[in-house]
Amino acid sequence: MKRIISLIIAVFFLGGAASAQVSLLCSPSNDWCEQLGPHFKEATGIDLNYIRMSTSEGLARLRAEEDNPTFDVWFGGTGDPHLVAFNEGITTFYKPTVWDDLLDDLKKSVGETYIPLYSGPLAFVINEGVLAEEGLEAPKCWEDLRDPKYKGLIAMPNPNTSGTAYTIIATLIQIFGEEEAFDILRDMHHNIAQYTKSGGAVGLLAGRGDIAVAVQFLGDGVRYKVQGFPVTNVVPCEGTGFEIGGISLVTNAPHKEDAIAFIEWALTPKAQLIAAEKAMSYQLQSNRNTPAPKEMPDPSTINLIDYDFEKYGSPDIRNAIVDRWTNEIFPIPR
Numbered sequence: 001m002k003r004i005i006s007l008i009i010a011v012f013f014l015g016g017a018a019s020a021q022v023s024l025l026c027s028p029s030n031d032w033c034e035q036l037g038p039h040f041k042e043a044t045g046i047d048l049n050y051i052r053m054s055t056s057e058g059l060a061r062l063r064a065e066e067d068n069p070t071f072d073v074w075f076g077g078t079g080d081p082h083l084v085a086f087n088e089g090i091t092t093f094y095k096p097t098v099w100d101d102l103l104d105d106l107k108k109s110v111g112e113t114y115i116p117l118y119s120g121p122l123a124f125v126i127n128e129g130v131l132a133e134e135g136l137e138a139p140k141c142w143e144d145l146r147d148p149k150y151k152g153l154i155a156m157p158n159p160n161t162s163g164t165a166y167t168i169i170a171t172l173i174q175i176f177g178e179e180e181a182f183d184i185l186r187d188m189h190h191n192i193a194q195y196t197k198s199g200g201a202v203g204l205l206a207g208r209g210d211i212a213v214a215v216q217f218l219g220d221g222v223r224y225k226v227q228g229f230p231v232t233n234v235v236p237c238e239g240t241g242f243e244i245g246g247i248s249l250v251t252n253a254p255h256k257e258d259a260i261a262f263i264e265w266a267l268t269p270k271a272q273l274i275a276a277e278k279a280m281s282y283q284l285q286s287n288r289n290t291p292a293p294k295e296m297p298d299p300s301t302i303n304l305i306d307y308d309f310e311k312y313g314s315p316d317i318r319n320a321i322v323d324r325w326t327n328e329i330f331p332i333p334r
Helices: 002-015 030-044 055-064 079-087 104-110 128-133 142-146 163-176 178-189 201-208 218-226 256-266 274-279 315-329
Strands: 021-026 047-052 073-075 115-126 154-157 192-196 213-217 232-234 242-250
Touching: 021 030, 021 055, 021 256, 030 047, 030 256, 030 274, 055 079, 055 163, 073 256, 079 104, 079 163, 079 242, 079 315, 104 115, 104 242, 115 163, 115 201, 115 218, 142 163, 142 178, 154 163, 154 201, 163 178, 163 213, 163 242, 163 315, 178 315, 192 201, 201 213, 201 218, 213 218, 218 232, 242 256
Parallel strands: 021 047, 021 073, 154 192, 154 213
Antiparallel strands: 073 242, 115 213, 115 232, 115 242
8 A cells, every 4th residue: 555655655656736637438327437436536636538438439439549549548438448458559558566466357358458346236127016907026137138028118228329238238148148148138129118328227127117127237227226216236046247337448548657556546445446435436446355246146146157258258259249239139120
């Protein structure tokens, strides 16, 4: 911890108080993004500005600005786009001083590509009141989502704008194989009431009773439950994929030293606790010294698949999967 504080202080004084700043591309909930600036400023004296974008939107923005980047750090969001950005040279791996304090499983999964920030599994966020009105039981498995009885009762995000959606599709492919996965997605499509722009938005639809089943990350579902919405959370019976949310240094960042100071700060337990305590964002944080949110289920009770982050973080594979969904699934009349 002393090394981190020393680094932050050195960066602050070397950069000069007047020019010290970080421009952040922020992909978790806006509530979390809003909390970062004031706490980082208090800890370091460095100003932070952010723009909130879902991970797929963020990747597109970083690609467009590759020759003249305006962002210094990409914070949060699903890991697959972070891997794509690294593989394309848009981001550069930075090994933080707290690397040894980060959870070994997360580091092993992504290697030295991007820095693990948190993890969380996919789940169904369910409004059982809506299902009761229809005389239906809650789905328990991925296969259940293709049943026509759920027509108009399901929502999920769009993979063209949401990293959550890409993780959903990649998970289905890894469980069932690509052809069967797309058959499931095709059947699900007829049951979809709405494809949302971001992954976090679908749970709100379930909470308000607009739909019965939202497919998203469990942490978002926990947040809606804590907020008092009438939802429950179900982890699919076949097992589920998960994200390793990332933090990445943008290649040729305009304020590199300040960006490094932010990354070092963001990986401390005090900074990581902001997610649950200030922003109601419930994930397992990457620093082993950061307490897990008490609202989250015990991770050992969740059946996680052996998610292949390297393969599904490949730009070619990601683009091919999203293009196939966009061309084969999305245009089908519902």
